[in-house]
Amino acid sequence: MSNESDLEKIELSIEQANVHIGKQAALQSLFSNKDFIEVFLKGYFETEPSRLVLLKADPAMQSAENQASIIQAIDAIGHFRQYINTIMQLGNMARKAVNDDQEAREEILAEG
Numbered sequence: 001m002s003n004e005s006d007l008e009k010i011e012l013s014i015e016q017a018n019v020h021i022g023k024q025a026a027l028q029s030l031f032s033n034k035d036f037i038e039v040f041l042k043g044y045f046e047t048e049p050s051r052l053v054l055l056k057a058d059p060a061m062q063s064a065e066n067q068a069s070i071i072q073a074i075d076a077i078g079h080f081r082q083y084i085n086t087i088m089q090l091g092n093m094a095r096k097a098v099n100d101d102q103e104a105r106e107e108i109l110a111e112g
Contacts, residue, residue, distance in 0.1 A: 003112045010101045010108070017094035017101070024091025027084065049077055 030036040055061050056070045 003108050006108055007105060010105045014098050014101050017097045020087075020090040020094035021098070023087050024094070027087050027091075044077060045081060049074065052077075 031041070052070050052074050056067065056074075061067070061070065
């Protein structure tokens with residue numbers, strides 16, 4: 001492959017990685033927002049799961065339909081938490097990729 005082709009691929013890789021880095025930065029910004037902390041980090045990820053576990057054990061909530069609904073709500077919390085974790089992980093991986101790509105770009109430019 002030509003150096004020009006390699007450089008184009010590296011630039012595209014950096015561009016794509018910057019999208020993930022941008023999402024991670026936006027999420028980190030939310031983590032410092034007191035309303036986000038109160039509503040999601042404390043409310044949805046701490047208080048709501050506890051409420052659902054207690055509700056699951058409630059004698060009035062033992063029908064199959066109620067139990068299924070509670071489990072779906074618990075699963076939704078887990079899915080949202082995993083989505084947040086994925087954004088953070090992809091951002092971290094993208095930062096490393098950008099560093100690696102920048103080094104590769106510098107090597108190609110030094111050769112050419």
